[in-house]
Amino acid sequence: MLVRAVPGRRSRHVGEGCAGRAGGAVMPAVLVDVSEMATALAGRLGRGEMSGSGEVATATAGLLRRIVAHGRWSSAGELLELIRTESRRVIAADPSETTVGNIIRRVMKIVREEYSRLRGCGEEGDQDSLHKLLTSGGQSEDLSETLAPLRTNVIEAVNELLLELDGMQDNISVQALDHIHSNEVIMTLGRSAAVEAFLRDAARKRSFQVIVAEGAPYCQGHDLATSLSAAGIETTVITDAAIFAVMSRVNKVIIGTKTILANGGLRAVIGAHTLALAARHHSTPLIVCAAMYKLCPQFPNEENTVHKFVSPQEVLPFTEGEILGKVSAYCPVFDYVPPELITLFISNIGGNAPSYIYRLMSELYNPDDHQL
Amino acid sequence: PLWLSGDGLVERPGPSADGSPRPAMDELELVDYFKTQMRENEDVASAVAAIRTLLEFLKRDKGETIQGLRENLKAAIKILSSVDSSVAVSSGGELFLRFISLTSLEHPDYSICKKTMIDRGELYLERISASRNKIANLCHAFISDGSKILTHSSSRVVLRVLEKAARAKKRFSVFITESQPDSSGLKSAESLKKLNIPVTVILDASVGYIMEKVDLLLVGAEGVVESGGIINKIGTYQMAVCAKSHNKPFYVVAESFKFVRLYPLNQQDVPDRFKYTAEILKSAKNLAEEHPTVDYTPPSFITLLFTDLGVLTPSAVSDELIKLYL
Numbered sequence: 001m002l003v004r005a006v007p008g009r010r011s012r013h014v015g016e017g018c019a020g021r022a023g024g025a026v027m028p029a030v031l032v033d034v035s036e037m038a039t040a041l042a043g044r045l046g047r048g049e050m051s052g053s054g055e056v057a058t059a060t061a062g063l064l065r066r067i068v069a070h071g072r073w074s075s076a077g078e079l080l081e082l083i084r085t086e087s088r089r090v091i092a093a094d095p096s097e098t099t100v101g102n103i104i105r106r107v108m109k110i111v112r113e114e115y116s117r118l119r120g121c122g123e124e125g126d127q128d129s130l131h132k133l134l135t136s137g138g139q140s141e142d143l144s145e146t147l148a149p150l151r152t153n154v155i156e157a158v159n160e161l162l163l164e165l166d167g168m169q170d171n172i173s174v175q176a177l178d179h180i181h182s183n184e185v186i187m188t189l190g191r192s193a194a195v196e197a198f199l200r201d202a203a204r205k206r207s208f209q210v211i212v213a214e215g216a217p218y219c220q221g222h223d224l225a226t227s228l229s230a231a232g233i234e235t236t237v238i239t240d241a242a243i244f245a246v247m248s249r250v251n252k253v254i255i256g257t258k259t260i261l262a263n264g265g266l267r268a269v270i271g272a273h274t275l276a277l278a279a280r281h282h283s284t285p286l287i288v289c290a291a292m293y294k295l296c297p298q299f300p301n302e303e304n305t306v307h308k309f310v311s312p313q314e315v316l317p318f319t320e321g322e323i324l325g326k327v328s329a330y331c332p333v334f335d336y337v338p339p340e341l342i343t344l345f346i347s348n349i350g351g352n353a354p355s356y357i358y359r360l361m362s363e364l365y366n367p368d369d370h371q372l
Numbered sequence: 373p374l375w376l377s378g379d380g381l382v383e384r385p386g387p388s389a390d391g392s393p394r395p396a397m398d399e400l401e402l403v404d405y406f407k408t409q410m411r412e413n414e415d416v417a418s419a420v421a422a423i424r425t426l427l428e429f430l431k432r433d434k435g436e437t438i439q440g441l442r443e444n445l446k447a448a449i450k451i452l453s454s455v456d457s458s459v460a461v462s463s464g465g466e467l468f469l470r471f472i473s474l475t476s477l478e479h480p481d482y483s484i485c486k487k488t489m490i491d492r493g494e495l496y497l498e499r500i501s502a503s504r505n506k507i508a509n510l511c512h513a514f515i516s517d518g519s520k521i522l523t524h525s526s527s528r529v530v531l532r533v534l535e536k537a538a539r540a541k542k543r544f545s546v547f548i549t550e551s552q553p554d555s556s557g558l559k560s561a562e563s564l565k566k567l568n569i570p571v572t573v574i575l576d577a578s579v580g581y582i583m584e585k586v587d588l589l590l591v592g593a594e595g596v597v598e599s600g601g602i603i604n605k606i607g608t609y610q611m612a613v614c615a616k617s618h619n620k621p622f623y624v625v626a627e628s629f630k631f632v633r634l635y636p637l638n639q640q641d642v643p644d645r646f647k648y649t650a651e652i653l654k655s656a657k658n659l660a661e662e663h664p665t666v667d668y669t670p671p672s673f674i675t676l677l678f679t680d681l682g683v684l685t686p687s688a689v690s691d692e693l694i695k696l697y698l
Contacts, residue, residue: 263676263685299676299683301588301621302513355687367682 034067038086042093045100052193053099053258057165057293060090060103065158068111068151076115076150077143080108087372096308096334098259098267098296101372105365106293107158112366114153115143164348168291169194171348173201179287179346184208184251187243187284190215190269191224192256194289198346199254200231209234211250213243215271217314217331240271244278253279254287257337260295262361264339264354267300270332276341285343292347297361297370300336308333396434402448403455410456415528419464419629420500422452426468427493430486438476438485445469457650459595459603459666463632470696471496503627503680504529508536511590511625511678519544519587522579525551525605526560527592529625533678534590538567545570547582551605553663579611583618593626595646596679597634598693600671600686602626603642606664612673621675628681631693636668 041063050056067086073079087104094100172194180186180202188195188210199210210233214221225235238246253275257268266272266288279286298305312329339354352360397405405428409421429448435441449465475492479485511533515521521544523530537544546564550573551557557573564571574582589611593602602608602624615622636642645653647664656662671686678684681692 262683299514301516355685358685358688359691 034071034082034086035089037063037066038089042090045090045097046093048094053097053294054165054169054193054291056097056099057103057291058162060100061107061158061162061165063090064104064107065155065162068107068154068158075144075146076111079111079150079154080143083108083111084372091372095306096258098298099293102293102296102365103161104372105297105369106161108369109364109366110157110161111150111154112143114150114157115145115147118147118150118153119145165291165293168293168348169197172289172291172346173197175346175351176202177205179252179254180206180208182206182208185211185249187211187213187247187250187253187275187279188224189213189221189240189243189255189271189275191220192269192289194256194291195254196224196227198289199228199233203228203231203233207234209236211236211238211246213238213240213271213275215269216240240274243271243275244281247278247282247284250279250282250284252285252287254289257288257290257294258334259298260288260290260345260357261336262297262299262357264342264357265300266337266342267334268337270335272335272337273341274335276337280341286341287344287346288342289346292349292360292364295357295361295364297365300338396432396444397429397448399451402429402451406452406455417460417528417627417629418456418458419460419467419627420497422449422456422461422464423468423493423500423629424497425452426465427490427497430472430493431490436482438472438482442469442472445472453645454650454654457645457648457653459632459646460630462646463595463630466633467629467631500627500629500680503629504532506680507625507627507678508532510683511623512537512540512542514588514623514676515542515544516587517542517544520547520585521545522547522549522582522586522589522611523560524549524557524589524591524608524611526556527625529592529627530590531560531563533625534564534569535567538569545572547572547574547586549574549576549579549607549611551607552576553665556605576607576610579607580614583614583620586620589615589620589622591622591624593624593630594666595632595634596624596626596630596677596689597632597636597668598690599635600674600677600684600689601636602669602674602677603632603634603636603646603666604669606667609639609667609669609673612669616673622673623676623678624674625678628679628692631689631696633693633697639668642666642668 041059044050044059045056050059063086064083067083068079071079071082073082083104087101090100091104176198180199186199186208188199190213202208210225210228212221212225212228212235214237216239221237225237228235255268255272255275257266257272259267261267268288276286278284310331310333312331315331316324316327316329318324339357342354345352345354345357349360402425406421406425409416409424410418413421426445426448429445430441433441433444435444445465445468449462449469452461452465471493472489475489476485479488507529515533515537521534523546534544534546546569548557548561548564548571561571561573591602591604591608591611593604595603597603612622634642644659647666648656648659648662649665652662653659671689674686676683676685677689684692
């Protein structure tokens with residue numbers, strides 16, 4: 001990364017942005033209107049062009065890096081305000097895609113940390129705590145000081161975040177051998193990229209069987225089954241209705257999720273709650289493979305939780321004309337799984353219990369950013 | 373100013389008219405100040421009144437050392453507990469002692485230390501007076517339109533939360549237990565009626581009967597213990613067990629100064645000095661024949677705690693206490 005300091009000039013005027021990834025050329029410093037970039041990302045999200053949370057996370061982090069590098073801001077406070085305004089547009093495009101909000105909060109925490117470090121305030125957590133309430137002498141930190149190296153420091157930190165996002169899948173998969181043993185029967189639901197990589201990694205050294213519940217109405221379980229059998233794993237596909245019947249033969253249930261909520265619960269693909277209840281009934285451990293950027297500071301009963309519905313065409317096709325007028329058909333996309341039903345979360349930082357989620361959240365996000 | 377005393381007119385230093393400090397508080401003054409605080413402002417939590425009294429005591433203390441100050445404060449806290457034996461006063465007192473220790477570590481010189489303590493104490497009191505509003509802001513988002521809420525006895529924090537939800541134009545109805553032996557639920561029901569919230573008072577015994585109708589439970593707490601459980605008016609534990617068996621969420625609202633360093637494993641573990649009122653402790657011959665006024669609800673029955681430190685799961689409570697005391 002090359003940084004050319006322009007002597008005597010502050011970052012408010014034309015400054016030099018730093019280079020992109022390792023080995024890249026120096027990016028020309030142009031302070032553009034970043035709202036076009038945000039609108040472009042919002043468009044892609046709205047049209048559903050991005051497949052999988054990993055891609056969304058990388059795209060959001062890339063957008064934020066460009067906002068930091070080229071946006072018009074001079075102090076940490078202004079940068080946070082700019083990020084907040086642009087992010088609202090992106091989130092509004094698809095509110096159920098919580099990964100966008102999570103990456104934004106992560107970057108905002110990075111900005112605050114870099115700011116404190118530059119001011120030499122130390123890295124104590126800025127969460128509210130009893131200790132802080134008793135010992136702090138003044139009001140909360142004010143973010144309006146202009147610090148010249150802030151731009152480059154933040155860009156460097158966001159690059160680190162992008163590298164981390166790249167390696168997330170691998171960090172999860174390497175833990176597979178600790179959890180999957182020979183001749184075990186694993187059950188999963190639908191198709192999760194994290195679970196697929198997890199199982200494929202374990203299959204290199206162990207032989208086990210997988211039972212995949214198809215996950216109607218889109219039946220992505222079929223694709224997962226094809227992919228797993230191509231990797232040499234013995235796979236069986238079952239309908240969702242057969243989950244309870246087959247559960248007695250299963251050793252472990254491993255699923256992915258869309259979001260991990262603040263109380264340790266999940267917002268996962270529809271059918272996950274049924275699967276979790278069946279597992280609890282048979283005392284089968286339920287393991288969730290999810291990267292840390294899926295951790296969201298929302299609680300499940302809050303008034304602004306989002307539910308997504310898709311066309312019930314798969315459930316009740318339009319050909320059934322006479323019934324359609326008399327019947328309401330709903331096709332929800334997500335399901336809530338309460339934390340009591342989950343045994344373990346496997347993420348890029350290792351295995352954690354659901355009761356520990358509050359701690360991970362306090363390390364990743366600042367409480368002031370929970371409401372964007 | 374001249375005062376009449378046993379041996380004629382004597383000169384006694386008056387109240388800061390000439391800027392000189394007032395005499396140290398003795399026992400009677402302490403109790404009087406505390407009672408005045410509680411009487412003047414019905415709405416204030418007993419822990420806040422205790423902390424305010426202790427701060428006044430600190431201002432007027434004549435000692436020259438931290439050790440002496442701590443000893444005096446410990447004695448003062450004991451006196452206050454003999455007036456009001458609730459957990460909240462004890463937790464407020466312990467928090468204040470901790471506050472003294474933390475501040476004294478920073479400034480070895482006593483006079484600077486004392487001044488810092490007084491300034492920070494005032495700031496802390498200001499902050500915690502805003503804590504109920506903070507909690508109400510967090511909690512009212514969890515009350516959805518058309519919900520039926522069950523609450524227990526009278527809690528000023530719960531009242532504030534429901535007030536906030538009502539002002540946010542949410543439609544909900546409240547069931548409230550009358551909460552014997554002091555019928556404090558009736559008082560709360562009156563305040564709710566004034567806010568135009570539909571409220572029904574139920575017997576303590578009909579909690580099981582009503583449970584199938586309610587959507588969520590919302591109670592206050594007199595103390596939040598290290599395990600994440602709560603100590604609250606008798607009848608709370610019963611309600612929590614019933615809620616769990618019906619799968620209803622059980623929410624607790626409590627300010628952060630109610631966090632106390634206790635770890636009861638069962639009901640008997642809660643110290644007697646919290647279970648009975650101060651008068652009974654002094655006058656009863658056999659405590660086993662008295663009715664306790666509080667019980668302990670273990671953390672496994674609690675869904676979430678709403679505090680001014682944020683929304684916490686029960687496992688996060690011990691983390692907060694560790695951050696303070698270690």
